[in-house]
Amino acid sequence: MAEVAPWSQGTKPATAATVEPPQVPARPTTAPLPPPPPLPVPEPVVVAPRPVAKTETRAALLVPLSGPQAAVGQALANAAQLALFEIADSRFRLLPLDTRGTAEGAAQAMAQALSQEADIVLGPVFSFEVKAVTPQAQEHRLPVLAFSTDRTIAGGGIYALGYLPGPQVARVIGFARSQGRWHVAVLARADDYGRAVAESAREAAAAQGADLVAVEYYDPAQPDFASAVRRLAAARTAQRPIDAVLIADDGPRLRSLAGLVTSEFGAGAAPRLLGTLLWDDIRLRAEPSLAGGWYPAPPAASHEAFEQRYVKAFGPMPANVPALLAGIAYDSTALAALLARQGKGDYSPAALQSPVGFLGAGGLFRLTPAGLAERGLAIREITPQGAREIAPAPDTF
Structure with a gap:
């Protein structure tokens, strides 16, 4: 605010009679100015949402849940569920996806796993299925713990967990x-x-x-x-x-x-x-x-104990499903769940290839840099x- 100057000594303010009225200038006779152009409307500011940290680790289970091999796939899904109940905590989620026992079905299941942001893939079962999912897995650097006994599929993040x-x-x-x-x-x-x-x-x-x-x-x-x-x-x-x-x-x-x-x-x-x-x-x-x-x-004590727990939870295993294959599904899920608890979903080669190995339904096993499973056998x-x-x-x- 401007400061008002004090009155000077010996000076009186002017009275109304002595104040001259101001001269008002005549209005201009020119045309009025056009209205100013409208102000530009600013672009809306889009604030990108802050990334939400994942609160769970997701493992996609690729097994044939329909088609001629559906009984095999269901038994493997049961074995994986058993490991989920026994090992996993609430932050680990299993995503069963149907391969239909075909290469095309396996590729489609792999695409689903990627769309659901899986952190690791468990399965598929057959060698031709593994070969079908390998390009997508390697492109997205998603590790695959396959149940195959074909060593030619191993390497580049693809592991063959079968008994070679x-x-x-x-x-x-x-x-x-x-x-x-x-x-x-x-x-x-x-x-x-x-x-x-x-x-x-x-x-x-x-x-x-x-x-x-x-x-x-x-x-x-x-x-x-x-x-x-x-x-x-x-x-x-x-x-x-x-x-x-x-x-x-x-x-x-x-x-x-x-x-x-x-x-x-x-x-x-x-x-x-x-x-x-x-x-x-x-x-x-x-x-x-x-x-x-x-x-x-495999050591009899650990494998027989797994079979007994399976039967108690789901009933007898189908006659056409080898118990060793179901044990592999259990082992892969238990490994994924354990690493999710210990390392918050760290499925890097260093974590998966721990030199001390893991204990599963088939006893002691570890994954090698070549993508193969080394097992302690009796x-x-x-x-x-x-x-x-x-x-x-x-x-x-």
């Missing part, structure tokens, strides 16, 4: 070597599985100081395997006897091959028979030619009363 033949072969040959069975031969199917077994046997023998005397292949579609067994027996010498034969097969072919080996070598000189997880069949306990055979398997021996565990699984890697 390599570690099984290495475990049983190593055990045979520890029991004085140095000279090993292999009877393998002439297919991808048989060739993988044979190559694993070569690697295991070289690494563990065993002598791989011979590898013989046979056509699994032919009914007679006698010629392959004869060739195998002919490969032995006095310096290189065969005291263990690995037969990587199951069912009627395994029974036939085991009987032929016993007959060709003679009952008194028959080598110890070795197998893979294909031997984990309750029906084999009645086969005399397999009595005393050794094969690798050794079982076939007896007329059933398979019994004769060598425990390791407690640590």
Whole structure:
């Protein structure tokens, strides 16, 4: 506010009579000015919403919930739910998505997983499904814990959690070597599985100081395997006897091959028979030619405990669903839930590939940088009363 000056001394204010009226200028005769242009309306200011921090970790479970493999998918979903109940906290969410058991269905389920902001993918089951989801997973850097036994799908953030033949072969040959069975031969199917077994046997023998005397292949579609067994027996010498034969097969072919080996070598000189997880069949306990055979398997205590908990929660597992496969679904979900609790959903390679490993339905396991599952396996021996565990699984890697 302007300051009013005080009156000066000796001066009086002017009276109304002496004040001259102001001269009012005449109005202009020109045309009025046009109104000013309207002020520009400012653009609305858009305030971007602040990002909302995720309050939960999401795992997409890709399994066939419809189609011919629906029973398998439902059993795997049940096993995953069991792990969810036992391991997860409220911040972990499982998203079951239907692959329909096809490559196209798996790709669509993967797209759904991405749209629902999944942090990790559990499954799919079949190798062709895994190959169908791999491009999307790798593009978005989403880790996949597949239930496949196909090692060719592994790598680049894709993990094969299935029980691969390599570690099984290495475990049983190593055990045979520890029991004085140095000279090993292999009877393998002439297919991808048989060739993988044979190559694993070569690697295991070289690494563990065993002598791989011979590898013989046979056509699994032919009914007679006698010629392959004869060739195998002919490969032995006095310096290189065969005291263990690995037969990587199951069912009627395994029974036939085991009987032929016993007959060709003679009952008194028959080598110890070795197998893979294909031997984990309750029906084999009645086969005399397999009595005393050794094969690798998950530790009985942990796997049987898982099966009992499954039956209590969901009833008997379908006959066409291998319990080992359901255990893999449990293990993958338990791993994802555990990391969600411990590391707030950290599924980086460093977290997934913890060198100490994890404990699951199948015992101790860990994921390798190559994308494979390394497992601690026990050794079982076939007896007329059933398979019994004769060598425990390791407690640590």
